[in-house]
Amino acid sequence: MNRRIWKRLLLPVLLAAVALLPAGAKAASYQCTARVPVSVELDGDSSEEFWVVLTPGEGAGKDLPMPEAVQLKIAGNSGAAFEGFHFTEPGDYVYTVRQTAGDTAYMTYDDTVYTLTIQVTNGKDGGLTYQIYAGEAGSTEGKVSSLTFRNTFTPPQETTSGQTEIGAPSTGDAKDLALPAAALAAALVVLAALGFGRKREDRAEP
Secondary structure: OHHHHHHHHHHHHHHHHHHHHHHHHHHHHOOEEEEEEEEEEEEOOOOOEEEEEEEEOOOOOOOOOOOOOOEEEEEOOEEEEEEEEEEOOOEEEEEEEEEEOOOOOOEEOOOOEEEEEEEEEEOOOOOEEEEEEEEEOOOOOEEOOOEEEEEEEOOOOEOOOOOEOOOOOOHHHHHHHHHHHHHHHHHHHHHHHHHHHHHHHHHHOO
8 A cells, every 4th residue: 555655656756857857958958158259460560459349239139148258358460259158049149349449659450340140040959059140330241250350560660770761762763853964964064065155256356
């Protein structure tokens, strides 16, 4: 009698546990965490570090998943990533990524504004997966592996004495100057010859 009672009590518990196991496993796998790599290319020699900022895209809701940090500090010719986007359902999640211009003299900052879309879809294993699409604001987006900003540092060239170097006239400029100089010299010779002839005429007169 006691065995029958225990069986009746334990059976519903066991069935409930078995039913809950797949649901729990599915809930744990039905999610994904995304990362968006960003790089800064620098043409020139500068130790400046650059700031790249991510903000919610136009029309994004307040529940838009955000990364662990929305600002990245990146040295020239290196990279970092926006980490920790956590998604629990499929959809297109839209963001804006731009570089914050600094104030370094002779530095040209890339002012590209990217529209970033993280597309979350159902994966083959029953979970979620994602892909990254990006394009300049107002242009067609394409699938990318990272976002890139390109800066240029072009300070004035200096000589060994520390003076700013001034370029010499080009060969074409020298030729252009030589022609008027030759014409001027010829004119002076003609004028001198005319003047000398006039003096001889004056002396020859009685």
